Amino acid sequence: MGNAAPVRASGGGRKRKTSMQHxxxxxxxxxxxxLIDETAVKLWKxxxxxxxxxxxxxxxxxxLLLAYCNSFAYxxxxxxKITDWAAKDGGMVxxxxxxxxxxxxxxxARNDYIAQLSRLGSLLGLDPLTRLRMLGAGSSECGGEEGNEFDEF
Known part of the structure; x- marks a missing residue:
C-alpha cells in the first residue's frame, strides 16, 4: 500500500460560496x-x-411580493375580528x-391567508427551509469540516 494516493469523494475539497452569488x-x-393598507406597505418595505x-x-x-404583503394584511x-369578542360578528364562533x-x-379566512403566506413566502425564499436551500447553507458556515452530532449515525 506504500505510495497510493488517498481516495477522495467527488467534490470533497470544494467549498460552497458563502457570499452572495447573485x-x-x-x-x-x-x-x-x-397594497391594501399601511401594514402591507410596511411589510413590502x-x-x-x-x-x-x-x-x-x-x-x-x-x-408575488404584492400578494404576500396583502395576504399578511388580510x-x-x-x-x-376573531379577537374582537364584543363585536356581533367577532370571536372564534x-x-x-x-x-x-x-x-x-x-x-x-385567516387559515386561507396563512396558507397563501406560506406558499408565496416559499416562492420568494422567505421561509427558513427555502432560504437555506437558496443561499446554500449547510456548508462550512454550519459546522464545515467538524461535522455534526449525527455524522456517526
Missing amino acids: QSSISRIAPPPE SQSKILIERGTFEPEDAP MIKADL VTTADGSIKKSPYVA
Whole structure:
C-alpha cells in the first residue's frame, strides 16, 4: 500500500460560496398602490429590502411580493375580528339564525391567508427551509469540516 494516493469523494475539497452569488438588478422598489393598507406597505418595505440585499429579488417578483404583503394584511384584519369578542360578528364562533353556533368565517379566512403566506413566502425564499436551500447553507458556515452530532449515525 506504500505510495497510493488517498481516495477522495467527488467534490470533497470544494467549498460552497458563502457570499452572495447573485445581485438583484434593482436596489430599491417603491411600494405599489395596490397594497391594501399601511401594514402591507410596511411589510413590502422590509421584505423587499431583505430580498434585494440577498440578491434574490427582481422586478418580475413584485406581483408575488404584492400578494404576500396583502395576504399578511388580510390575516391581521381577520385576527382583529376573531379577537374582537364584543363585536356581533367577532370571536372564534358566531351564532347562526337558528341559535346554534359555528366557526367564525374569519377563522377560515385567516387559515386561507396563512396558507397563501406560506406558499408565496416559499416562492420568494422567505421561509427558513427555502432560504437555506437558496443561499446554500449547510456548508462550512454550519459546522464545515467538524461535522455534526449525527455524522456517526
